[in-house]
Amino acid sequence: MRAPYGLNILDNCLTCAVREEHxxxxxxxxxxxRLNEIKSTAVYPKGAMLFIEGQxxxxxxxxxxxxxxxxxxxxxxxxxxxxxxxxxDVLGLNAVVSNRPYEVTAEMMEPGQANFIPRESxxxxxxxxxxxxxxxxxxxxxxxxxxxxEIRTLGLATSPxxxxxxxxxxxxxxxxxxxxxxxxxxxLTHEEIAEIIGTTRETVSRLFSEFKKKQLLQLKGSTLVxxxxxxxEKIVQS
Amino acid sequence: MRAPYGLNILDNCLTCAVREEHxxxxxxxxxxxRLNEIKSTAVYPKGAMLFIEGQxxxxxxxxxxxxxxxxxxxxxxxxxxxxxxxxxDVLGLNAVVSNRPYEVTAEMMEPGQANFIPRESxxxxxxxxxxxxxxxxxxxxxxxxxxxxEIRTLGLATSPxxxxxxxxxxxxxxxxxxxxxxxxxxxLTHEEIAEIIGTTRETVSRLFSEFKKKQLLQLKGSTLVxxxxxxxEKIVQS
DNA sequence: GAGGGCTCGTGACCGTGATCACAAGCAAAA
DNA sequence: TTTTGCTTGTGATCACGGTCACGAGCCCTC
Numbered sequence: 001m002r003a004p005y006g007l008n009i010l011d012n013c014l015t016c017a018v019r020e021e022h023x024x025x026x027x028x029x030x031x032x033x034r035l036n037e038i039k040s041t042a043v044y045p046k047g048a049m050l051f052i053e054g055q056x057x058x059x060x061x062x063x064x065x066x067x068x069x070x071x072x073x074x075x076x077x078x079x080x081x082x083x084x085x086x087x088x089d090v091l092g093l094n095a096v097v098s099n100r101p102y103e104v105t106a107e108m109m110e111p112g113q114a115n116f117i118p119r120e121s122x123x124x125x126x127x128x129x130x131x132x133x134x135x136x137x138x139x140x141x142x143x144x145x146x147x148x149x150e151i152r153t154l155g156l157a158t159s160p161x162x163x164x165x166x167x168x169x170x171x172x173x174x175x176x177x178x179x180x181x182x183x184x185x186x187x188l189t190h191e192e193i194a195e196i197i198g199t200t201r202e203t204v205s206r207l208f209s210e211f212k213k214k215q216l217l218q219l220k221g222s223t224l225v226x227x228x229x230x231x232x233e234k235i236v237q238s
Numbered sequence: 239m240r241a242p243y244g245l246n247i248l249d250n251c252l253t254c255a256v257r258e259e260h261x262x263x264x265x266x267x268x269x270x271x272r273l274n275e276i277k278s279t280a281v282y283p284k285g286a287m288l289f290i291e292g293q294x295x296x297x298x299x300x301x302x303x304x305x306x307x308x309x310x311x312x313x314x315x316x317x318x319x320x321x322x323x324x325x326x327d328v329l330g331l332n333a334v335v336s337n338r339p340y341e342v343t344a345e346m347m348e349p350g351q352a353n354f355i356p357r358e359s360x361x362x363x364x365x366x367x368x369x370x371x372x373x374x375x376x377x378x379x380x381x382x383x384x385x386x387x388e389i390r391t392l393g394l395a396t397s398p399x400x401x402x403x404x405x406x407x408x409x410x411x412x413x414x415x416x417x418x419x420x421x422x423x424x425x426l427t428h429e430e431i432a433e434i435i436g437t438t439r440e441t442v443s444r445l446f447s448e449f450k451k452k453q454l455l456q457l458k459g460s461t462l463v464x465x466x467x468x469x470x471e472k473i474v475q476s
Numbered sequence: 477g478a479g480g481g482c483t484c485g486t487g488a489c490c491g492t493g494a495t496c497a498c499a500a501g502c503a504a505a506a
Numbered sequence: 507t508t509t510t511g512c513t514t515g516t517g518a519t520c521a522c523g524g525t526c527a528c529g530a531g532c533c534c535t536c
Binding site for chain 1: 492493494495496
């Protein structure tokens with residue numbers, strides 16, 4: 001089965017092939033079937049907006065393939081990226097549960113696929129399946145912790161270098177949790193990194209230069225190699 | 239009935255005398271009774287810590303009387319206040335639901351009273367009463383929105399004056415939603431205000447001077463009068 | 477009334493990171 | 507090939523806000 005944008009359609013990406021700790025995994029058979037009935041699947045090109053900040057919540061999106069970035073902007077055009085979402089993540093849950101406008105914009109960073117569950121159907125489903133409602137509460141709680149971490153980073157970290165080091169470390173632990181010298185593909189532009197740590201593109205460029213010179217990291221094409229994790233951790237220290 | 243700290247003990251502050259939209263209001267009779275069985279009430283002096291950032295979650299606190307401030311600190315001692323809680327608020331819910339350490343410190347800003355519900359009892363209660371679990375999800379979602387707003391403030395607002403204006407407006411709309419010239423008691427020190435908007439005490443002092451000079455606000459004793467709400471809104475513009 | 481412990485106001489200084497500007501690198505399109 | 511557009515590197519400038527310092531005001535206790 002071939003979809004647009006050169007992407008294979010995944011047959012049923014609610015079956016949790018990737019990880020098992022996700023929201024709609026390991027449900028009772030009945031609940032799982034019901035969920036399958038109310039979901040619909042679609043494929044998105046790079047740059048597609050799943051939803052936009054301020055829109056009324058239509059429903060949630062369960063990301064099956066591809067990455068998405070969640071961002072929010074001020075009127076003057078300044079943008080911050082609050083989260084990079086990956087396969088398995090549930091997007092728009094907060095807006096749907098509380099019936100408030102989407103608080104972020106979700107944009108596909110590469111071609112991908114997502115299941116859509118309309119708001120009304122989901123709420124009805126949650127009422128029928130109280131055990132899933134508690135799981136939703138747990139998920140919302142996790143979202144909250146992520147947001148809280150963001151607050152700590154933005155509010156407590158003083159210098160851009162501190163935030164940059166923190167970001168690098170979070171990437172390195174994700175790619176290789178144990179390894180001292182982690183390496184991973186760098187898919188973001190300096191501009192995007194700047195929007196994550198709340199600074200300007202130029203500062204990010206300078207940070208790369210500085211960290212290279214200090215032997216903290218190395219760039220091989222688009223692969224970033226952490227050369228001195230310990231020193232990065234010392235920069236963070238919060 | 240007289241309690242320590244010159245405070246009258248409220249007989250049952252779960253009965254939602256103040257507002258009705260709170261978490262544990264308008265429950266079924268059965269659920270309400272059950273909740274009464276598992277809660278316990280205590281009185282706290284000014285400065286008392288309900289819980290401290292990093293502690294394992296013992297349970298939630300439902301604030302009945304008095305105000306509390308929620309804050310988080312970095313190792314180097316920098317502190318940010320993330321929320322001012324009032325009567326009716328439920329504190330520690332995220333930590334309890336997700337079984338992670340308390341993410342904030344909750345300190346009483348004035349003498350007060352709170353109901354405590356132990357973690358295990360609450361979770362058991364939520365399992366037995368699925369309809370309340372959904373309400374909890376809604377509450378967590380609200381918490382998330384509050385956190386998100388904080389992120390927007392910290393990440394998007396550029397200058398301290400912008401954040402200060404935003405804070406003043408949030409206070410004025412709370413005290414008198416419609417009025418053009420709102421006024422309210424200012425109970426915080428400059429230091430605390432600085433911790434809310436993420437700047438220094440000196441800057442807050444200077445902001446007060448500046449805003450007074452620009453006729454944006456006025457101080458009558460500890461009462462703050464908004465003199466030009468429109469101008470404040472123009473400063474914010476995000 | 478004197479003392480101590482807070483808040484608060486304000487001046488002087490200075491470092492950092494935002495801003496502007498421009499050139500170079502690189503990839504896809506024409 | 508040239509063109510176009512996006513990304514990256516780096517220098518020069520400069521305003522803003524953090525830091526330090528000090529004194530004044532205020533409240534409570536002794």
